[in-house]
Amino acid sequence: MPRFDLYQEEYHPSPLQNVWIEFKRSHLAVVGLIFIVIFLLITIFVPILAPYNPDLQNTNTLLLPPAWEANGTISHLFGTDALGRDVFSRLLYGARVTFGSSLTIVFVAVLMGVGVGAIAGLLSGVRSSIVNHLFDSIMSIPTLLIAIVVVAIMGTGLYNTMFAITLALIPQFIHQTRSFVKAELSKNYVLLDKLDGASSVRIFFTSIIPSMFELIVVQATIALSIAILDISALGFLSLGAQNPRIELGQILSQSLETAYVAPWLIALPGLFIFMMVLAVNIVGEGLRSALRNRFNH
Amino acid sequence: MIKLFIRYINLMVLTIFALLVLSFILPFLFPGDLLTNISGITPETAEQRKVLEQAFMLNENIFAQFQMYIENLLSGNWGVSSSSQISLFEEISSAFPATLELVFYALLVATFVGIPVGFLAGLRHHNLADFSVVTFSIVGYSFPVFWLALVFITLFCLQLEWLPISGRIDLLFEIEHVTGFIFIDIFLSGLEESKAAFKDAVRHAILPTLSISIVTTALFVRFTRRSIMDVMEKGYIVAAKSRGFTQWQIFRKHSFKNALVPILPILALQISTLFTNAMIVETIFSWPGIGNWLIQAIYQQDYPAIRAGMLVVALFVLTLTITIEFITRAIDTTKDETARAAV
Numbered sequence: 001m002p003r004f005d006l007y008q009e010e011y012h013p014s015p016l017q018n019v020w021i022e023f024k025r026s027h028l029a030v031v032g033l034i035f036i037v038i039f040l041l042i043t044i045f046v047p048i049l050a051p052y053n054p055d056l057q058n059t060n061t062l063l064l065p066p067a068w069e070a071n072g073t074i075s076h077l078f079g080t081d082a083l084g085r086d087v088f089s090r091l092l093y094g095a096r097v098t099f100g101s102s103l104t105i106v107f108v109a110v111l112m113g114v115g116v117g118a119i120a121g122l123l124s125g126v127r128s129s130i131v132n133h134l135f136d137s138i139m140s141i142p143t144l145l146i147a148i149v150v151v152a153i154m155g156t157g158l159y160n161t162m163f164a165i166t167l168a169l170i171p172q173f174i175h176q177t178r179s180f181v182k183a184e185l186s187k188n189y190v191l192l193d194k195l196d197g198a199s200s201v202r203i204f205f206t207s208i209i210p211s212m213f214e215l216i217v218v219q220a221t222i223a224l225s226i227a228i229l230d231i232s233a234l235g236f237l238s239l240g241a242q243n244p245r246i247e248l249g250q251i252l253s254q255s256l257e258t259a260y261v262a263p264w265l266i267a268l269p270g271l272f273i274f275m276m277v278l279a280v281n282i283v284g285e286g287l288r289s290a291l292r293n294r295f296n297h
Numbered sequence: 298m299i300k301l302f303i304r305y306i307n308l309m310v311l312t313i314f315a316l317l318v319l320s321f322i323l324p325f326l327f328p329g330d331l332l333t334n335i336s337g338i339t340p341e342t343a344e345q346r347k348v349l350e351q352a353f354m355l356n357e358n359i360f361a362q363f364q365m366y367i368e369n370l371l372s373g374n375w376g377v378s379s380s381s382q383i384s385l386f387e388e389i390s391s392a393f394p395a396t397l398e399l400v401f402y403a404l405l406v407a408t409f410v411g412i413p414v415g416f417l418a419g420l421r422h423h424n425l426a427d428f429s430v431v432t433f434s435i436v437g438y439s440f441p442v443f444w445l446a447l448v449f450i451t452l453f454c455l456q457l458e459w460l461p462i463s464g465r466i467d468l469l470f471e472i473e474h475v476t477g478f479i480f481i482d483i484f485l486s487g488l489e490e491s492k493a494a495f496k497d498a499v500r501h502a503i504l505p506t507l508s509i510s511i512v513t514t515a516l517f518v519r520f521t522r523r524s525i526m527d528v529m530e531k532g533y534i535v536a537a538k539s540r541g542f543t544q545w546q547i548f549r550k551h552s553f554k555n556a557l558v559p560i561l562p563i564l565a566l567q568i569s570t571l572f573t574n575a576m577i578v579e580t581i582f583s584w585p586g587i588g589n590w591l592i593q594a595i596y597q598q599d600y601p602a603i604r605a606g607m608l609v610v611a612l613f614v615l616t617l618t619i620t621i622e623f624i625t626r627a628i629d630t631t632k633d634e635t636a637r638a639a640v
Contacts, residue, residue, distance in 0.1 A: 152595060
């Protein structure tokens with residue numbers, strides 16, 4: 001028997017769907033999301049997408065300008081560098097390393113940060129206070145300094161700088177999780193769980209995590225943009241990715257030698273990094289305002 | 298209040314102690330000879346090694362070594378750089394003020410541009426001006442600083458040839474090093490051409506300051522805008538409006554200070570980003586600051602220098618952050634212990 005319908009639509013979107021509806025209303029945010037998807041596709045499918053081998057040196061075409069300039073050719077879209085390597089392919093491979101390693105960093109930092117933060121939030125007293133203060137202090141040490149110390153101990157390399165940046169990013173997740181868990185523990189729905197006899201671990205996984213999810217996602221977008229900037233900055237200072245590996249910041253620092261004759265070699269890698277960070281920031285901003293306004297209809 | 302003060306002093310002492318312990322352990326972790334890592338001198342003979350070991354008490358137990366390390370630190374005897382053999386204390390005291398100078402200019406620009414613009418955008422939100430300010434701020438803090446610096450160099454130094462590429466001041470000016478802050482030093486030097494020197498120093502400072510401050514300004518704009526928008530929705534603002542105050546009166550008496558309170562702790566967090574950016578930009582503009590110096594130390598594997606430089610920068614940033622946090626808490630007594638202003 002069909003149910004009685006007073007209204008045409010009797011459909012209540014879930015909170016997550018509400019976020020998506022609100023997010024879609026901002027066209028800019030959707031464009032940012034499309035860019036992130038493009039960068040993700042580049043990261044995954046770069047061997048198929050890149051027109052040339054990034055290390056292939058074609059000595060007949062050195063320092064070819066980009067295709068839109070008078071002496072450029074369409075076969076090398078962004079021209080070639082001082083060793084005759086195709087810049088477009090190198091940028092795609094570089095974007096893969098930069099974006100991929102930043103994603104990994106944020107993923108690890110979220111896991112570790114939420115884990116430790118949850119423990120610190122569920123515990124209380126001296127232990128919690130020590131954890132809090134210790135990580136607060138790490139948070140205020142400049143990332144570059146942590147990276148310099150890590151590089152001094154372990155040597156240069158992509159993985160070592162990734163480790164350093166992860167170390168610098170974890171504290172903010174710990175802090176956020178800890179304050180959130182602490183605030184949530186005093187709310188009524190958690191009290192209800194407690195009265196039902198749930199253990200604190202169960203409360204964390206079934207009650208707190210679902211409501212914390214969005215906060216963490218927003219925080220992760222901020223962390224992702226910081227991670228991209230830091231990875232490429234360390235690559236630029238030649239502390240990060242070393243030579244056979246291609247990374248956007250490292251491409252930038254290598255093209256400094258030909259800055260006079262080939263300014264596009266400086267402009268393009270930086271533009272790639274900038275677009276990546278901008279897309280992440282726009283999506284983060286869109287997500288934040290969507291979360292703020294999702295129940296305002 | 299006193300309780301709060303004691304808590305923060307306690308926190309500061311604990312963190313400083315942790316940092317000291319960390320910097321004490323570092324030479325044990327660095328690759329290479331422990332003695333060279335600590336002293337910066339590579340002993341050539343067995344006797345020299347013995348003397349050095351005696352001086353740094355390497356044969357004693359670890360606590361005696363730590364005590365020795367602290368005593369040396371306090372007496373300004375920080376060892377020598379293993380690449381230049383110059384006393385680290387001297388090198389750092391000439392390099393660190395240069396970085397501070399750069400950070401200070403950037404903070405000045407960010408405060409006097411970012412906060413007013415943020416207020417303007419927040420008060421008249423959802424119109425064209427606000428939209429363009431928001432766009433500028435998102436674009437602004439997405440710039441990689443090192444790229445921004447390079448773009449400025451290619452544009453203003455190589456193409457237009459308006460501004461100098463590197464350094465703090467033209468080498469022709471012989472400015473005596475007194476405080477380390479170039480403008481004060483020029484003032485103190487009493488040179489005849491001090492006006493020309495001043496002008497030259499300003500020209501050198503413009504590009505590095507601009508490259509760092511764009512990112513920080515954009516962040517300040519954003520935080521201020523958010524904060525004033527939140528404040529304007531509060532009940533006491535509505536009450537003031539209903540009593541017939543003008544927008545300006547409300548802003549001056551009610552919302553201005555209340556909007557600044559949540560911004561302060563976020564600004565404290567930005568200091569570490571600011572230092573990172575300043576240190577990166579220094580290497581590009583050959584600004585003789587601590588960032589440039591530390592990066593050179595890494596390239597030359599100068600471990601004593603890395604240790605001392607790290608300790609100084611970290612101590613400074615931590616002290617500054619904790620002080621600002623204390624001030625915030627002292628101003629805003631309602632604030633919960635764990636709460637931190639949302640972005």
